[in-house]
Amino acid sequence: MLSVTDLQKTYPSGDEALKGVSLDVTGNETVAVIGPSGAGKSTFIRCINRLTEPTGGTVELDGLEITGLSGKELRNARRDMGMIFQEYNLIERLTVMENVLSGRLGYVSTWNAFRRKFDGDDIERAYEVLERVGLEGHENNRADELSGGQRQRVGIARAILQRPKILLVDEPTSSLDPETSRAVMDLLVEIADEDDIPVLINIHEVDLAEEYSDQIVGLRDGEKVFEGTPEDLDETARGQIYRGEEIPDESAVKSPSDDGSSASDSATQEGAMRRG
Ligand SMILES: Nc1ncnc2c1ncn2[C@@H]1O[C@H](COP(=O)(O)OP(=O)(O)OP(=O)(O)O)[C@@H](O)[C@H]1O
Numbered sequence: 001m002l003s004v005t006d007l008q009k010t011y012p013s014g015d016e017a018l019k020g021v022s023l024d025v026t027g028n029e030t031v032a033v034i035g036p037s038g039a040g041k042s043t044f045i046r047c048i049n050r051l052t053e054p055t056g057g058t059v060e061l062d063g064l065e066i067t068g069l070s071g072k073e074l075r076n077a078r079r080d081m082g083m084i085f086q087e088y089n090l091i092e093r094l095t096v097m098e099n100v101l102s103g104r105l106g107y108v109s110t111w112n113a114f115r116r117k118f119d120g121d122d123i124e125r126a127y128e129v130l131e132r133v134g135l136e137g138h139e140n141n142r143a144d145e146l147s148g149g150q151r152q153r154v155g156i157a158r159a160i161l162q163r164p165k166i167l168l169v170d171e172p173t174s175s176l177d178p179e180t181s182r183a184v185m186d187l188l189v190e191i192a193d194e195d196d197i198p199v200l201i202n203i204h205e206v207d208l209a210e211e212y213s214d215q216i217v218g219l220r221d222g223e224k225v226f227e228g229t230p231e232d233l234d235e236t237a238r239g240q241i242y243r244g245e246e247i248p249d250e251s252a253v254k255s256p257s258d259d260g261s262s263a264s265d266s267a268t269q270e271g272a273m274r275r276g
């Protein structure tokens with residue numbers, strides 16, 4: 001279980017990207033985070049695994065406080081959180097297999113980190129994982145030879161190779177056409193179900209969020225302004241999230257944890273609902 005409490009991030013620029021967001025993610029549920037551009041969705045996901053350092057609040061995964069860790073402990077904890085990126089973050093000149101194996105190293109940033117040896121078990125499992133995401137036969141293709149959908153599948157394979165306890169996914173479909181987007185969403189939900197892990201996913205496309213998620217969280221201006229099921233996401237909720245409209249009635253905010261979420265009263269900012 002992921003438990004985020006009062007998460008805050010103020011960038012050195014003074015930008016308050018997160019103003020105290022709390023959220024629990026349990027079981028094998030798919031939780032979609034929606035909200036206009038600049039709402040803090042990416043910051044939220046990146047603060048959970050501390051690719052971005054939060055300035056306040058706590059993150060716990062299965063009882064382990066991620067926000068208190070450093071060095072090796074932090075690297076180990078990050079392996080428990082499979083991260084899937086919008087722009088795939090593949091190493092272009094490496095093969096599919098090499099990219100997937102890089103998941104064993106946590107977050108690979110340098111060529112050198114990659115040169116470490118992988119054991120036979122890792123390689124065998126990488127074949128299994130590639131088959132699972134529908135990339136069997138592409139093991140030796142270079143990453144830069146793949147289509148967008150295939151590239152995202154490599155990203156997913158890399159994330160699940162490490163047997164994570166949760167998947168953190170930032171806009172996995174915004175560079176993909178609608179059909180490929182749906183295939184990627186199908187795959188993510190299938191993994192959550194089969195591996196019995198939760199998926200926390202930032203997504204611009206509200207229709208995909210509604211179709212694929214169990215819970216939807218609406219961020220606006222660094223605050224959680226909505227939490228509920230897809231059925232709860234009515235016009236009022238959309239107005240709050242995308243147009244910063246006042247809540248006419250307290251009950252319109254579905255916030256089971258009652259952690260003080262409130263509607264933003266800031267000026268209207270057009271909800272940038274990009275389409276892939
Ligand atoms: N590295 C950074 N330094 C300074 N400010 C940043 C940085 N990254 C994000 N921000 C600011 O923090 C706020 C939230 O940005 P974030 O990228 O988390 O939003 P988002 O909801 O993911 O937007 P998008 O839908 O466009 O991806 C914005 O005001 C943004 O300008």
Ligand SMILES: [Mg+2]
Pocket residue numbers: 041042043171
């Ligand atoms: Mg983003």
